Amino acid sequence: MSSRPAPSPTSAPQGALRERKRVRTRRAIRKAAYELFDQYGYEATRVDQIAEVAEVSASTVFRYFPTKEDIVLAGEENPVLEAALRARPEHETPLAALRGALHEAMRTEYATPEARDEVFRRMRLISSVPTLRSRLPETMALTSDYLARALADRTGHPPDGLELRVFVGAVVGGYREAMLYWSDQGMHEDLKDVIDRALDVLENDLAV
Template identity: 65%
Template sequence: MSRPPAEPTARTGLRELKKQRTRRAIRRAAYRLFGEQGYDATRVDQIAEAAEVSTSTVFRYFPTKEDIVLTDEDDPVLEAALRARPAGEPPLTALREALRETVRTVYASPEWVAEVEQRMRLVRSVPAVRARLDESMAATGDLLAEVLAARTGRSPDELELRVFIGATLGALREVLMHWVARGLRDDLMSLLDRAMDVLEHDLAD
């Protein structure tokens, strides 16, 4: 198969970069307004105005206001990290290390930490955001199921695989909730390791 020409590839890369910048501008504007006037009082048209885009552009990138809170760039990082793990590695070890790599990559920036803090506070306090989180995590679970099914030879729909993924993602959510509830005082990586240890060893000391 012939290699595609460089120019369209470059244009595709520029388009994706522009989309990322637009998504981030909308999220930054939304978080600022949520902090100033509260989640329920903030309208999507106000977010659009603050981000200097149209309301239709906001909805093109985020179908609901809850999605502005919950949509991020974590999944591609997590997927790439998991695919890069050694083929013979046990699933829990591979997923633990992929999560560690994602935390190192995504939460290294103070801007991302501030967004995660506000996101998890909204998850705790706004029922609509909390409900939408379940749908968002289900999509992440589907992604992980495909990768782990390929690694293990199992079916993506196998109950045991889905339980394993659900437990791991649930652990990650609890880690982030605990971290935010304690004012970010704890080391996030240490909390993640503690959670993964529970999955590996149960509640044994």
């Protein structure tokens, strides 16, 4: 009876290697973009300049970010947020589960000084550049899709049903406004506290 040869321990799966390369390239493009935005301003910075500093081609930039706006707006937090929501205890209400998932996603995404600095730079740009601010609702519609999928499995409501769409829309809208408020106020408050205040409004109406 023949046995199958054991895989070489030194050869990493190609999929994992490609994903690490993809993450490195995205980070290099975004880092180059923020450096140029700081130096020349968002509007004056061209994609070919970003590509040159990131040491990639302009076509590579567009492959990862279809528009210049996407370099700022396209975050990595949606899969993290969905996973955190799916991991919440079953007894929690949908709003309590979402609150806990947002806290966990923030701890994961903003765990290092570099990551926190990127959040500050990103929100400063979104707050101050009209084209970015106007596209934020469109970008956060993708967040709604991730949350609706997880909540549909959790609650039994269809992901495209009215009740779930209204609930997710309210939460994501509150989250968006909390981020913009935090940025507009100079980002001095703890972001977690600002998001909690937004969710408290949904939970308690405007009661004081």
